[in-house]
Amino acid sequence: MPEKIKILYVDDEPENLVGFKAALRLDYQILTAVNVPQAIGFLNEHPGIRIIFCDQRMPGKTGVDFFEEIRISHPLPVRIMLTAYTDVESIIDAINKGNIFRFVKKPWTEADIIWAIAEADKFYMANSMLAVKNDELQKAYNELNKFAYSVSHDIRGPLSGILGAINLARLIDDVEEMRELLFLMEKSVVKLDTYVLSMHDYYSLQRGELKITEINFNEIIDELIAIHTISSIPNNVTFKTSVKQDEVFLNDVAPLKLIISNLLSNAFKYLDKTKTDKSVELNIEVKKGIATIYITDNGIGILESHLGEIFNLFFRSNSLEVGSGFGLYNVKSALVKLNGNIEVNSVLHQGTTFKVTIPSI
Amino acid sequence: MMNIEFSFIIIDDSELDRYVTQKFLERTDGGLIIKTFSNATAALEMIREDQCEECKTPIIILLDLQMPVMNGYNFVEEFEKFHPKVQKNYMIIVLTVLSSTSDPNDIHRILTHPVVNSVIEKPLTKEKLITLLAQVRSNI
Numbered sequence: 001m002p003e004k005i006k007i008l009y010v011d012d013e014p015e016n017l018v019g020f021k022a023a024l025r026l027d028y029q030i031l032t033a034v035n036v037p038q039a040i041g042f043l044n045e046h047p048g049i050r051i052i053f054c055d056q057r058m059p060g061k062t063g064v065d066f067f068e069e070i071r072i073s074h075p076l077p078v079r080i081m082l083t084a085y086t087d088v089e090s091i092i093d094a095i096n097k098g099n100i101f102r103f104v105k106k107p108w109t110e111a112d113i114i115w116a117i118a119e120a121d122k123f124y125m126a127n128s129m130l131a132v133k134n135d136e137l138q139k140a141y142n143e144l145n146k147f148a149y150s151v152s153h154d155i156r157g158p159l160s161g162i163l164g165a166i167n168l169a170r171l172i173d174d175v176e177e178m179r180e181l182l183f184l185m186e187k188s189v190v191k192l193d194t195y196v197l198s199m200h201d202y203y204s205l206q207r208g209e210l211k212i213t214e215i216n217f218n219e220i221i222d223e224l225i226a227i228h229t230i231s232s233i234p235n236n237v238t239f240k241t242s243v244k245q246d247e248v249f250l251n252d253v254a255p256l257k258l259i260i261s262n263l264l265s266n267a268f269k270y271l272d273k274t275k276t277d278k279s280v281e282l283n284i285e286v287k288k289g290i291a292t293i294y295i296t297d298n299g300i301g302i303l304e305s306h307l308g309e310i311f312n313l314f315f316r317s318n319s320l321e322v323g324s325g326f327g328l329y330n331v332k333s334a335l336v337k338l339n340g341n342i343e344v345n346s347v348l349h350q351g352t353t354f355k356v357t358i359p360s361i
Numbered sequence: 362m363m364n365i366e367f368s369f370i371i372i373d374d375s376e377l378d379r380y381v382t383q384k385f386l387e388r389t390d391g392g393l394i395i396k397t398f399s400n401a402t403a404a405l406e407m408i409r410e411d412q413c414e415e416c417k418t419p420i421i422i423l424l425d426l427q428m429p430v431m432n433g434y435n436f437v438e439e440f441e442k443f444h445p446k447v448q449k450n451y452m453i454i455v456l457t458v459l460s461s462t463s464d465p466n467d468i469h470r471i472l473t474h475p476v477v478n479s480v481i482e483k484p485l486t487k488e489k490l491i492t493l494l495a496q497v498r499s500n501i
Contacts, residue, residue, distance in 0.1 A: 161375050161484070164377075167487065168384050181380070184380050
């Protein structure tokens with residue numbers, strides 16, 4: 001059963017409050033206050049109050065005064081005025097100053113109140129949805145801003161580098177020098193290509209539904225070994241893997257591969273080139289419906305002050321190996337989609353371990 | 362081209378850009394002393410320690426703006442903390458990708474620093490380099 005709508009009723013006559021509560025308490029959660037300070041106390045204690053009924057004629061403060069007072073401090077609840085007097089002056093005041101949604105004439109009937117509550121609740125929900133959508137829009141807009149920056153830096157940067165190289169190439173006669181230049185140009189092109197590919201990952205993660213299948217981690221690992229031995233053998237890296245899976249694991253294979261593959265690429269990319277015993281390890285264990293994945297390297301490590309930021313879009317911790325700033329952000333987005341979790345443990349110059357846990361769906 | 366009595370420091374996170382700039386400079390004058398840095402922090406460190414003994418002053422710093430960890434703007438701010446005696450040995454020339462998305466105020470802002478001599482748009486060409494060297498010579 002959905003939670004009852006929380007309603008506050010303010011009236012200086014206790015018998016009115018009792019009558020109101022008695023008639024409505026079965027279907028709604030009713031809070032009653034005999035004066036304005038008590039009402040404000042309730043509003044502070046119960047941020048979930050959706051609708052406020054208030055009597056206009058009260059000693060000290062009128063209903064309009066009360067609504068005007070809480071206009072800024074409690075803007076969310078929908079306001080309904082109860083009044084026996086139909087003097088135009090106070091109605092105009094109520095609408096202009098008190099932000100009133102509706103009037104209910106006293107003495108009220110239960111039907112009037114229920115109708116008013118239903119309408120007010122619809123209004124409240126519409127407003128809340130609008131606020132949520134506004135937040136989402138703002139987030140999307142912020143990301144778009146970052147994108148504009150990234151396009152200029154990560155796409156135009158390599159392109160202008162290649163253009164500069166072409167300008168230089170026109171002056172070069174020596175074949176060896178030309179080869180050296182071509183080698184560096186190729187690296188820039190590959191980087192650009194990787195960037196475009198991960199941008200594609202980024203979009204497919206943001207949209208798209210999950211495609212659930214049975215996951216065989218051994219198959220995934222075989223594929224990843226094939227990809228990563230290309231970089232591990234020539235660089236003299238020990239690459240160890242292990243899988244323990246005796247149960248069925250259901251999930252979407254695409255984001256799963258993306259997570260493991262990105263973390264492995266990073267492990268290889270940020271190895272310490274000065275070390276002779278370079279190693280990367282991948283261990284996967286599936287137990288009680290949860291896959292736990294460890295990716296460990298003895299590479300250059302991550303600065304402690306950077307650990308909190310590595311999952312942010314376009315964050316780059318290192319200037320030697322130039323990344324796009326997409327990788328770990330995509331990992332994090334994929335994990336959010338799969339309801340998974342990631343922890344990182346890193347010591348500078350000693351290495352990094354990522355621990356990923358993903359539940360079977 | 363006649364012998365030029367100054368040295369260069371190239372600060373750029375892109376390996377290709379460093380290579381291209383360096384080769385362009387070497388083609389202009391084979392005798393130039395050129396140091397390259399992939400990050401601004403290491404370059405600052407060298408300037409602080411005054412490790413470039415063989416460098417002939419003035420030393421021209423060719424500085425990229427968009428770099429991870431420490432960008433060009435931060436580099437200029439840090440550089441200005443050096444003693445004026447150190448600063449006067451250097452001249453900073455910004456070498457960067459300009460685009461409609463990079464805020465023109467930023468480019469303007471970097472030029473308000475007296476240590477920044479000028480801004481050159483990437484990609485580098487022989488013509489831009491010749492103009493640059495002429496300008497540096499007229500400033501010495």
